[in-house]
């Protein structure tokens with residue numbers, strides 16, 4: 001889900017950014033339940049499209065509650081899930097208990113920031129960063145990614161952004177206004193996200209980009225929970241009022257949505273994905 005600029009530029013406020021960067025652990029359960037998933041095909045592309053049936057060693061940095069970690073392990077890969085947030089990692093560990101034992105056994109959890117990975121040099125086949133690169137010191141984290149990858153390994157970076165608003169009454173724009181983040185309704189731009197515009201370290205080859213569209217279907221109460229997990233809503237001074245307004249919108253739109261047995265909202269998503277190879 002969109003993570004909202006401005007994290008950079010003249011309007012960026014370092015204290016507010018730090019508050020948002022560290023706010024995830026407080027809402028880890030809600031985050032895990034309602035944030036958009038990372039589907040198999042998207043994750044497979046991000047780690048370099050390995051041949052079917054071949055297991056890879058993948059480091060999932062900024063793994064959070066493990067939404068991409070679980071996809072990776074389910075695909076048969078060995079995963080090192082890295083995140084500095086105790087709250088997010090606790091939710092990740094809890095979620096492993098719901099997986100088949102042989103899938104959960106493929107996941108190792110490491111508490112660490114991206115900028116100081118206590119992992120060996122040149123061993124990983126891929127590094128995945130799902131919805132988290134913008135929270136890193138990208139110069140230091142980029143150097144760490146280059147260090148832990150083997151030559152020819154892949155760095156994959158992905159962001160979920162909202163897709164085209166095809167629902168009743170332009171409701172996505174209204175949602176963006178309510179939560180105080182009008183930019184998120186703009187969809188994927190022609191340019192990479194701001195945190196990637198400076199490029200990657202020289203150790204990486206050219207960036208490839210691919211967009212994956214999907215629909216995130218939510219009940220009205222789940223949209224409220226989802227909004228409560230957005231970092232800019234977590235620290236909003238009128239958080240409860242914002243969430244109440246999201247709830248009113250969600251119920252109104254769900255009544256107008258057709259084609260589903262239950263009242264739901266269809267949040268169009270695009271996963272804006274990038275990958276590059278570690279040069280020899």
Ligand SMILES: C[S@@+](CC[C@H](N)C(=O)[O-])C[C@H]1O[C@@H](n2cnc3c(N)ncnc32)[C@H](O)[C@@H]1O
Nearest residue numbers: 024062063064067085088113114130131132135
């Ligand atoms: C939006 S969540 C993404 C979680 C997960 N990858 C997903 O797609 O659901 C961002 C995550 O980045 C983590 N994070 C923030 N700063 C970080 C840093 N410097 N190094 C590593 N992870 C960081 C947060 O704790 C949070 O779990």
